[in-house]
Amino acid sequence: SYVLTQPPSVSVAPGKTARITCGGNNIGSKSVHWYQQKPGQAPVVVIYYEKDRPSGIPERFSGSNSGNTATLTISRVEAGDEADYYCQVWDSSSDHVVFGGGTKLTVL
Amino acid sequence: VQLVESGGDLVQPGGSLRLSCAASGFTFSSYAMNWVRQAPGKGLEWVSAISGSSGGSTYYADSVKGRFTISRDNSKNTLYLQMNSLRAEDTAVYCCAKTSTTLTSPFDYWGQGTLVTVSS
Numbered sequence: 001s002y003v004l005t006q007p008p009s010v011s012v013a014p015g016k017t018a019r020i021t022c023g024g025n026n027i028g029s030k031s032v033h034w035y036q037q038k039p040g041q042a043p044v045v046v047i048y049y050e051k052d053r054p055s056g057i058p059e060r061f062s063g064s065n066s067g068n069t070a071t072l073t074i075s076r077v078e079a080g081d082e083a084d085y086y087c088q089v090w091d092s093s094s095d096h097v098v099f100g101g102g103t104k105l106t107v108l
Numbered sequence: 109v110q111l112v113e114s115g116g117d118l119v120q121p122g123g124s125l126r127l128s129c130a131a132s133g134f135t136f137s138s139y140a141m142n143w144v145r146q147a148p149g150k151g152l153e154w155v156s157a158i159s160g161s162s163g164g165s166t167y168y169a170d171s172v173k174g175r176f177t178i179s180r181d182n183s184k185n186t187l188y189l190q191m192n193s194l195r196a197e198d199t200a201v202y203c204c205a206k207t208s209t210t211l212t213s214p215f216d217y218w219g220q221g222t223l224v225t226v227s228s
Contacts, residue, residue: 001170033214035152042203042218043152054216086152090212095167097142097154097211 002091004100011106012077020103022070022087030089032070034063037102038083046085047072074105082107109133109217111204116222123194123226129187129204129219137161137182140207142215143189145200145224155202156189157211167211172198194226 005023012018022032032050035043045054047063050070060075074081087100115127127143143155156178159165166178177190187204201223205215 031212035215037152042220043215044218045214045216048208048214084151088152088214092212096169097157097167099144099152099154102151 001094001096002089002098004087004089004098006085006087006100006103008101009104009106011108012074013108014079015076018074018077018081018105020072020074020085020087020105022072022100023068024070024089024098025068027068027070027089028066030065030091032063032065033088034072035086035088036081036083037086043086077105077107079107081105109206111206111217111219113202113204113219113222116202116224118225118227119194120228121195121226124190124192125194125224127189127191127202127222127224129189131185131187131204131206134206136180136185139209140211140213141180141187142205142207143178143187143202144205144215144218145198145202146221147197147200150200153200157207158187159211165211191224194224196226198224199226200224 034047036046037043050065051063110132112130142157157167158178175193179188201221203221206217207213208216
């Protein structure tokens with residue numbers, strides 16, 4: 001089955017740039033979506049189809065996808081960005097939705 | 109858009125439970141729907157998906173295939189998850205999630221979830 005690998009944690013100082021990676025075999029050929037989940041809340045999509053942002057999501061959030069790695073980039077990180085982030089794809093070979101294990105973003 | 113789950117409970121191993129997800133604020137029949145679970149302190153795990161319209165296509169995670177059944181009643185705007193042969197590892201908050209269009213599209217709305225606890 002298809003596996004998505006994320007670092008368990010990423011730490012960044014306020015105002016700096018956070019990069020959260022999502023590794024998968026030839027993930028560059030797949031559509032990747034990213035979710036933000038804060039404690040006690042439902043996940044919210046922050047990037048879909050690799051680089052599109054839903055309305056209401058700040059331009060500080062961006063995405064890229066190539067080769068075996070997709071990346072969520074958060075520029076000018078704020079305290080309110082502290083959350084768990086998950087990548088997600090649809091694996092057409094198995095007809096399964098696959099989530100990465102999640103990355104806890106800590107704002108120092 | 110609103111998604112409200114119900115049916116979670118404490119159940120013994122080997123038991124059964126039926127979850128419901130009442131949908132409102134959108135044309136329910138037009139969208140693929142999913143169940144996603146999250147064990148306490150753990151990450152998101154996709155459970156099952158059903159296609160839009162008649163729901164003729166269903167999909168399951170390997171961990172639940174053969175034990176869980178997803179279905180939908182478009183006349184009642186409700187999504188279901190029938191869970192049989194429950195195991196301790198099925199303990200989690202179960203959320204329903206709407207796709208923005210088809211099965212491959214992102215989940216644009218989520219419910220708050222219902223807690224299923226499997227324990228003797």
